[in-house]
Amino acid sequence: MRKKDYEEALNILKEGRLLAFSTDTINGIATSFDNIKGIEKIFHLKKRDFKKPFALFFSENIEIENFFYTSKLFWKIKEKFLPGQLTIVLKAKKIIPSVLVKDGFASLRIPDEKKILKLIDLFKKPLACTSLNISGKDLITEKDEFEKYFKGVHLFGELKKKKKPSTVIKIDKKNVEILREGGIEKEKILKFINKESLC
Numbered sequence: 182m183r184k185k186d187y188e189e190a191l192n193i194l195k196e197g198r199l200l201a202f203s204t205d206t207i208n209g210i211a212t213s214f215d216n217i218k219g220i221e222k223i224f225h226l227k228k229r230d231f232k233k234p235f236a237l238f239f240s241e242n243i244e245i246e247n248f249f250y251t252s253k254l255f256w257k258i259k260e261k262f263l264p265g266q267l268t269i270v271l272k273a274k275k276i277i278p279s280v281l282v283k284d285g286f287a288s289l290r291i292p293d294e295k296k297i298l299k300l301i302d303l304f305k306k307p308l309a310c311t312s313l314n315i316s317g318k319d320l321i322t323e324k325d326e327f328e329k330y331f332k333g334v335h336l337f338g339e340l341k342k343k344k345k346p347s348t349v350i351k352i353d354k355k356n357v358e359i360l361r362e363g364g365i366e367k368e369k370i371l372k373f374i375n376k377e378s379l380c
Contacts, residue, residue: 182217182296182338187303193201194304199334201313201327203341205293206266206364207320211238211310220280220309224297226331228316234281235311236288240301245289248274248307255352259371260346260362264293266364281309289345312346313361321346 190200192295197219201210210226212219214237224231239245241264242322246333249255249271258269258292281287290310292298313327314320320328325336348372350363357374359367 182299183185186257186337187300187366189201189302190300190335193335194308199226199331200308200337201331201334201340202297203294203339203343204297204310205264206345206347207343208313209238210309210313210331211308214307214309215278215305216309217278217280220278223309223311224280226334227311227314228313230252230316230363232283233316234283234287235309236290237277237307238297238301239283239289239291239307240298241291241315242302243307245306249287249289250274250351252354254316254355254357257377258350258352258370258373259291263291263372264290264298264366266293266345266347267370268347268349270349270360272353286351288349300337305358313340 193200197216199210199212199219199222202225210223212223226325245251255271268288268290270286271289272285273282278288315330322340327340346363348363348365351358351360
């Protein structure tokens, strides 16, 4: 990615607009985590149920503890699996907009995708991101299909063909629940937790 590409993407985020990009799992659509109108627009474009909030994307340089209540268990799992194909659901702090929170919890990812991590570092704030598709439909991997359904959304880089989402876990106090198996096998996570005697 060129310097110009990053500058353009940063301007779009600062203006409250939407970006689409590839990640280490599936293609995504995003805006600044505190851009309520932008987040609502993503829900409407995707025809997504507002009861299904989406994740905050972090880089290593954005302090997660400012946004979530963390624990030793969380930090051990983060150290092992992030950046990577894992989404972690944690108890949210009030800084996270309510549209991204369900029953007091919200989710986070640190994608293993250099261009996204660099963009977040430059932006200095997390992104609110979800899958690039119409809810209940196939993931969008082709540019012509993207332009048909997400007209006006800026494409940062190229779309990829990957269709395997991240694995999702929920950490509640000392309990870990596997909510969805994706890019990381659930046995790998459970084996690590048992080995480290984390639960």
